[in-house]
Structures are given as structure tokens and as C-alpha cells.
Amino acid sequence: MFALRLCTQVSRVPFEAFNFGRGGSMRGLKVAVVGAVGGIGQPLTLLLKQNPHISVLSIHDIRNTAGVAADLSHINTPATVCNFEGKSGLKKAMDKADIVVIPAGLPRKPGMRREDLVDVNASVACEVAHAASAVCPGALLAFITNPINVIVPIVATILKAKGTYDPNRLFGVTTLDVVRSKTFIGDILNVDPRTVDLPVIGGHTGHTILPILSQCQPLYKGSDEERQALIRRIQEAGTEVVKAKDGLGSATLSMAYAAYHFVESLIKGIKGSKDECIVECAYVDSDVTEAKFFATQLILGPQGIKENIGLPEMDDEEKQALECMLPNLKKSIENGIKLGEEMSC
Amino acid sequence: MFLLGSLKSQTKIAPWRVVIRTLKVSVVGAGGGIGQPLSLLIRRSPGIDELALHDLSEMKGIAADLSHVSQEGKVIGFTGEVELEPALSGADVVVVAAGMPRLPGMLRDQLMAANGSVAVKVATAVSNACPGALLAFITNPINMIVPTAAEVLKAHGAYDPRRLFGITTLDVVRSKKFIGDAMKISPDKVNIPVIGGHAGITILPLISQCQPEFKGGREDVQKMTHRIQEAGTEVVNAKAGKGSATLSMAFAGAHFVDSLLRGIGGQEGIIECAFVASELTEAPFIASLLELGKYGIKRYLPLPPMSVNEKEAFEKLLPVLKQNANEGIDFARKSLMEKAIPAALP
Numbered sequence A: 001m002f003a004l005r006l007c008t009q010v011s012r013v014p015f016e017a018f019n020f021g022r023g024g025s026m027r028g029l030k031v032a033v034v035g036a037v038g039g040i041g042q043p044l045t046l047l048l049k050q051n052p053h054i055s056v057l058s059i060h061d062i063r064n065t066a067g068v069a070a071d072l073s074h075i076n077t078p079a080t081v082c083n084f085e086g087k088s089g090l091k092k093a094m095d096k097a098d099i100v101v102i103p104a105g106l107p108r109k110p111g112m113r114r115e116d117l118v119d120v121n122a123s124v125a126c127e128v129a130h131a132a133s134a135v136c137p138g139a140l141l142a143f144i145t146n147p148i149n150v151i152v153p154i155v156a157t158i159l160k161a162k163g164t165y166d167p168n169r170l171f172g173v174t175t176l177d178v179v180r181s182k183t184f185i186g187d188i189l190n191v192d193p194r195t196v197d198l199p200v201i202g203g204h205t206g207h208t209i210l211p212i213l214s215q216c217q218p219l220y221k222g223s224d225e226e227r228q229a230l231i232r233r234i235q236e237a238g239t240e241v242v243k244a245k246d247g248l249g250s251a252t253l254s255m256a257y258a259a260y261h262f263v264e265s266l267i268k269g270i271k272g273s274k275d276e277c278i279v280e281c282a283y284v285d286s287d288v289t290e291a292k293f294f295a296t297q298l299i300l301g302p303q304g305i306k307e308n309i310g311l312p313e314m315d316d317e318e319k320q321a322l323e324c325m326l327p328n329l330k331k332s333i334e335n336g337i338k339l340g341e342e343m344s345c
Numbered sequence B: 001m002f003l004l005g006s007l008k009s010q011t012k013i014a015p016w017r018v019v020i021r022t023l024k025v026s027v028v029g030a031g032g033g034i035g036q037p038l039s040l041l042i043r044r045s046p047g048i049d050e051l052a053l054h055d056l057s058e059m060k061g062i063a064a065d066l067s068h069v070s071q072e073g074k075v076i077g078f079t080g081e082v083e084l085e086p087a088l089s090g091a092d093v094v095v096v097a098a099g100m101p102r103l104p105g106m107l108r109d110q111l112m113a114a115n116g117s118v119a120v121k122v123a124t125a126v127s128n129a130c131p132g133a134l135l136a137f138i139t140n141p142i143n144m145i146v147p148t149a150a151e152v153l154k155a156h157g158a159y160d161p162r163r164l165f166g167i168t169t170l171d172v173v174r175s176k177k178f179i180g181d182a183m184k185i186s187p188d189k190v191n192i193p194v195i196g197g198h199a200g201i202t203i204l205p206l207i208s209q210c211q212p213e214f215k216g217g218r219e220d221v222q223k224m225t226h227r228i229q230e231a232g233t234e235v236v237n238a239k240a241g242k243g244s245a246t247l248s249m250a251f252a253g254a255h256f257v258d259s260l261l262r263g264i265g266g267q268e269g270i271i272e273c274a275f276v277a278s279e280l281t282e283a284p285f286i287a288s289l290l291e292l293g294k295y296g297i298k299r300y301l302p303l304p305p306m307s308v309n310e311k312e313a314f315e316k317l318l319p320v321l322k323q324n325a326n327e328g329i330d331f332a333r334k335s336l337m338e339k340a341i342p343a344a345l346p
Helices: A004-009 A040-048 A065-073 A084-093 A114-135 A148-162 A173-189 A224-245 A255-271 A316-342 B004-006 B035-044 B060-067 B082-086 B107-129 B142-155 B169-182 B218-238 B247-264 B310-339
Strands: A029-034 A055-061 A080-085 A101-102 A140-143 A170-172 A199-204 A209-211 A279-285 A293-301 A304-310 B024-028 B050-055 B074-079 B094-095 B135-137 B164-166 B195-198 B203-205 B270-277 B285-292 B294-299
Touching: A029 A040, A029 A084, A040 A055, A040 A065, A040 A255, A040 B035, A040 B247, A055 A065, A055 A084, A065 A080, A065 B218, A080 A084, A084 A114, A101 A114, A101 A255, A114 A140, A114 A316, A114 B135, A140 A148, A140 A255, A140 B270, A148 A170, A173 A209, A173 A224, A199 A255, A199 A316, A209 A224, A209 B247, A209 B310, A224 A279, A224 B060, A224 B107, A224 B203, A255 A279, A255 A304, A255 B035, A255 B060, A279 A316, A279 B247, A304 B310, A316 B094, A316 B203, B004 B024, B004 B094, B024 B035, B024 B074, B024 B082, B035 B050, B035 B074, B050 B060, B050 B082, B060 B074, B060 B142, B074 B169, B094 B107, B094 B247, B107 B142, B107 B310, B135 B142, B135 B310, B142 B164, B142 B270, B142 B285, B142 B310, B169 B195, B169 B203, B169 B218, B169 B247, B169 B270, B195 B310, B203 B218, B203 B310, B247 B270, B247 B285, B247 B294, B285 B310
Parallel strands: A029 A055, A029 A101, A055 A080, A101 A140, A140 A170, B024 B050, B024 B094, B050 B074, B094 B135, B135 B164
Antiparallel strands: A170 A279, A199 A209, A199 A293, A279 A293, A293 A304, B164 B270, B195 B203, B195 B285, B270 B285, B285 B294
């Protein structure tokens, strides 16, 4: 394993912080997955292993990474797999990564809200933030760990304190809310869900998830009751799966699917594309509303966020829903900032 | 369905949607270590109208999870033995990942005691619910499981040797990977037939037929062959009691199911290795190159040429496959007797 790592480092173009992507479109990327052995991590690494632009897939977890690495390494795609464990392995796993995606942490049980996970999952945010500052300050960081609304502010606060913060490179992955919206609307309109497009803004829990149905393509027309029911279903879809799994976890396969889609877009952004404009929703540092962190549609580029598209047009009900949830979101963000300031790990 | 293709040019219409028909794929053992990632990969493919997920353990949660993926078609969960036939009803393709994996120190053959009944139950259910389906087994030991399933299908009058497969794609995947790495080329650019069976020395990668040519001495070829044969054990040992290959098996399984679907859709030139009933050799079941079509196997390609050493290894594995097939058939007959179902006449 060590020899393998030496090989991959010798063959790479020297990496400069904040300036990856200079190697040109031929250079393969290093993607690190923190929490790779878990319910989301394993199917996610399976999808990542198939991406032709990834030359090194670095997997990390607290234990059992050797088996997953051996398994993945048999897949006949170009990416080399290396594995690391525990606190001491985290920096090695993330060393000079271009992208770090973090599904690590505990999932909800029935009856829990995402916020209830803060106590147990904040340490993930803390450890990854410290490691990123030390070994890959220019990497794009994509957090899946819940509660996103709090976790991302924690990470931002720590990175700021360390002087390695770039707001264009830190993301909370909210793609699953978009995926679910497309699926439910596709079902209602009886069209292929892949042809549905709409912005889902705000945060990643309950009423902070705002699917902007008025901007849906194709057009969504429903009665007030139907719209409300649809919005509620999108907001509670995560809970729908937690209940259906009855204590055995939360969404894993659909989360891996969504996270892979998001990382694939980050990669396309890094690689640069003349024809395609890479647009994704994600929860990021934002001045689009009074909330310091907010999910909107973003144009992705070689340095992470190229442009924040900002708030979409909204009808009166949607504007009201936004006003209603802002205090809650702001509170979560304040909580995250406070934790980020106080935590040590 | 065709109108939707023009709505968004980026949407891929599946290559097998050349005729308008509903396509159903059933995954048996969808809740397990292979089943879950396999189901995700299949769900990502367009053109499947219904994806049925079955397991003995509760499938509600996994079905709900996967149903949220923004893809055409329904995902429906089925739980327990009583829901096996409903899960299979009207299926075009059934892929079976159910059963126990190996523990360190175990040979695949030792799994027959645990997994033979999977073959019997699934073959019985397929006979009743979807006798025309393409039935593909991942459950080990493939060398015995496929003959067991054949015998049960025969007893129910539902056997078509062109529609029953043991998935050996992972051996091909591993061969490509190891050889690609050794030759320092991209592993997806390697082509090599892997024939025989799916355990130990019955796995025969025909390195002499590798494209591009594998340049290595006799020792290198032997080492490479041995590594490919023992790759499954490599992962079992690395997982130290936590199971066998799941993610790479899901990858390989999904690739094979994709090829089956392309064949059903009428795509030409779909060639895969798989373990099937065969008259190519004295072994009643063997893995070789097959062309897949609308009704399963369209054509058995002749065995590729072999080097002297490969011929020798081939002669050694044939009796093992014959023995495995007999064990599989015996298991089936015993099981059928216990259920008082007459076995088919030989």
C-alpha cells in the first residue's frame, strides 16, 4: 500500500494550494472519501471508482477499510484505490486531495430530527476541517454529514480560524432534495424525472428545504392543497426513508446516487467545459439572504463556485415560506458558528 | 415514450427500448451486501419500467430509498418467502444475489449447504411466475448452483438452457484489472476470455488470447493466472470475516444484467462470458463466450485457441466441473424428492 502511494505521488504534477486544475485536462484527480465504509460511503465509492477523471480514490474510515479497498481495487477502471484508518490516517487520506467528500457520521433513527445528530457528528466536521487546513487547503469539501445546516458553519468557522478558508470551496450537499423533487414531480406529471428541473433552495432539513415549484420545468400546475402536500413530501422525504428503514438507518443508496452526481459536477467544473454550464444547488457561504449560509443554484468552475446564481423568482407563497424559515436557519447557523469557535478535537 | 426523447436532448433513451414494451427486472437478495449496490446500479440504468427488490429481510426501507432516485420506472419492495413469486411475476430478467458469503478459510463449495436451497426456491418460483425470464445467478457456488437450478426448472417443465446463467463477469473484470495494471495500460482497454467455472482452478483466464498481447514469461503467466483464480479469496481475507466481494461483484453483476437487457432489446454483437449449460465440452455446464440476443443465448462462440499450458489446465478443470454439476443435480433431486416433485427424466 505504501509503495502504491509513493507511485501515485511521484507521477503527479506538483500540487499548489489554491491552484489545482493548472495541470490541464489530462491530469487525473485525487478524491478522498471520509466515512467510506458506511452505508452511504460504500455505494458512493463504488460510483466514484467508475469515474474516468479520478486517478486516485482515497478511502478513510475508523475501521475495516482494507476489505473495502481490496474489493474496489478489482474494478477495471483507471482509479487507484488507497485506504487509511483512524485519526492518524485522516491527514494521509486527504493529503493533496482535489475533492474531499464526507459521508461520515451517524444517521437518524425514527423520531429523530437531523438537528439531534449535532452532538455526535460535530466532531466529524471538526476533524475534517483541521485535516483539510493542514494537508489540502485548496480542496473542494463536500459534506453529507447531518445536520448540514449546522455542520457547514462549523467547518467554515474552523477553516477561518486557521486562515485556510475559501467560501467558494465549501459545500453542504443538498442534491438529494433536488433528486427527490424531480422524482416526485416526474411521477405526478407522468414524465421522465430526468427531464424535470427546478431550484431547491434554503437548507437541508424540514421547513428549511424550499423547492421552488413556480420555477419548475416542465410547468407544475397543482391545486393549493396538492402543492402543499408535494412541498411537505419533499421536505419530509428523508424522514419517510428513516421510518421505512425502521431503525436500520436513513437514505443510503439514493444519497450515494445524489452525492456522486454532485461530485461528478464538481469534477466537470474543475475540468472546465466550453459547452456545458455546470449548475448545481448546494448549501454554501452566502449573502443572498440574511442567513450566512444558504443553498441556491451555483455555477461550478475550476476553483469551486464560479458564480452564485442567487435567489430564483418566487411567487408570494414561496417568498413567505422563505421568510418563515429564515429565523430557524439563522439559529442553526449561529449554533454552528459557536460550536466551531468552541470546539477542539 | 419516444416523444420524451425530444424533450431534453441529454436524456439517454435506453438502447433496449427499440420496441415499446414494459421491462421488468427482479433482484433476489436485494437487501444484502451485493444486492443493495447492485440494485442501485441497475436503478441508474434507464428503460426499466419495474425494478422489483426481494429479500427475506424487510425491504420497505430499501425500496423507499431507491425509489427516490430520479429515474423512470417503479421500484417495489417484496419481503419474505411468501412474496417471492409476486416479486418475480412477469419479470424479463431475474438476478439472484441471495445467500451467504464465504468466511476466511472457506472454499466456495462449502457454501452449498447454506445456498443450495436458494437455487431450489428461486428456480421453483421462476417456473411459476416468470418461466420465460432470463435467470442469472450470483449466489455461490456457481459451479453447483446453476446445475441445481437447471434440474429444478426441468422438473417444472420450465427449462430453457439458453435462459439460465451463472455470472462469472467478475473474473473477467479482475483479469482486465490485474493485466491492465501489469501492462501499465488502462484496465478497461484489456480484452480477455475467461472460461471454465467460478472457483479456484476452474477459473481459466486465457492469457494467450489477451488483447493487447500479454508479454510475460511462463512464471508471470502462472502468477497472473493464480492471482485471478484466488482474487475472491484475496477479498474474503482482506475483509477478515466481514464478507466477500460486494462492490466489485455489484459492478460486474450490473454489467452482465446490462448486457442481457441490450440483447433483449435487439442490440447486435453483445458478447459476454457466463457459466451455462453447454455442449462445447464434456462438462454439462461451463463458462465460455456467448452472444446474447432477444431470448437469451443467441450463439455459443467456439472455444478460443489455447496455449499448451492452458490446454493442460483446461483438461484438469473439466472433471471438477463434471463433479460439481453432479453434486448440484443431486442436491436438486434430493430437494425435489423431499417435496414429492418428480425429477425430470434424464
